[in-house]
Amino acid sequence: QVQLVESGGGLVQTGDSLRLSCAASGRTASSRAMAWFRQAPGKEREFVAAISRSGGTDYADSVKGRFTISRDNARNTLYLQMNSLKPEDTAVYFCARARTYYSSRAQPQYEYWGQGTQVTVSS
Numbered sequence: 001q002v003q004l005v006e007s008g009g010g011l012v013q014t015g016d017s018l019r020l021s022c023a024a025s026g027r028t029a030s031s032r033a034m035a036w037f038r039q040a041p042g043k044e045r046e047f048v049a050a051i052s053r054s055g056g057t058d059y060a061d062s063v064k065g066r067f068t069i070s071r072d073n074a075r076n077t078l079y080l081q082m083n084s085l086k087p088e089d090t091a092v093y094f095c096a097r098a099r100t101y102y103s104s105r106a107q108p109q110y111e112y113w114g115q116g117t118q119v120t121v122s123s
């Protein structure tokens with residue numbers, strides 16, 4: 001069993017930065033691809049960024065150039081550095097661990113999910 005716990009969310013202003021963390025526990029916590037998804041009020045959960053076991057990354061067009069996903073396998077921790085935040089980035093952010101070593105944008109490929117952390121960007 002793998003448990004994921006997100007932290008680092010909060011209320012910021014347009015243009016500010018935040019760094020989200022996702023602490024993973026469990027025997028194989030860091031041995032698969034991981035990703036961040038987000039869900040804004042009234043919208044479906046959407047892909048934000050993913051990182052493979054080897055460190056290859058993928059980003060949604062809406063965050064490319066502003067967000068950076070990274071992982072520290074020794075610490076079993078996933079990060080999302082978010083810069084130049086916009087009001088449209090307001091959402092609950094979830095980390096997830098994939099069933100595979102390679103990353104994917106498809107939510108069914110992710111078998112473990114955190115509870116989420118709220119990010120609110122004011123204009």
